[in-house]
Amino acid sequence: MVYTGRGDRGRTDLSSGERVSKSSERIQAYGTVDELNSIVGVCRSHTENKIEELEEIQNELHILQAELANREPDTKVSEENTDRLEDLCDHYQEECPPLTSFVLAGGCKSAAQLHNARSVARRAERKIVRLDQDEELREEVLAYINRLSDLFFLMARHENHLEDVEEKNPKY
DSSP, rough: OOOSTTTSSSSOOOTTTTEEESSSSSHHHHHHHHHHHHHHHHHHHHTTTTTTTHHHHHHHHHHHHHHHHHSSOOOOOOOOOOOHHHHHHHHHHHHHHOOOOOSSOOOOHHHHHHHHHHHHHHHHHHHHHHHHHHOOOOHHHHHHHHHHHHHHHHHHHHHHHHEEEEEEOOOO
C-alpha cells in the first residue's frame, strides 16, 4: 500500500526509524534530489533518449538520495562518478562553440528542460550544503552535485548547437 497515514501530521520516518519533520534539512536535501531526478526523466523524454548518460545519472541520483536519507547505504556516489561527469563535461564543451557570455536559459525544448535540470541541481546543491553545515557529508556528495549542474548546462548548450538554435545573451 502506498499510503500509510503516518505522514499526515508532517513527519516521516528515516531508515533508522527516527521520526523527523518533513521540513528538516535532510528531507529537504534528498527531496530536492528526488525532484531533480524527476526532471531528468522529463529531459530524457525531450531528448528522445539520445543522451544516453541521463539514465545513468538518474540511477546515480537514486544512490545520492539513499545516502542523504540513510546516512550509510551500501553504495555511494564516488570520486569515479564525479570524474565521469567531468569527462562528459569536457566532451560536451568540445562540441559547442566557445562561451563568450552568460546565456539565457531556453532554446529548443530539450535544452530548456536541461537548463531546468541545471537550476534544480543548483538548488539541490544549496540544500545539501545546508545539511552539510549541520552534519558533515562526504566530499564526494558535494563534488558530484556541483559537477552535475555544470554538465546539464553543457548538455543544454550542446542540444541548442545540434538543433542550430542560437543562444541568447542577457542584455545588461
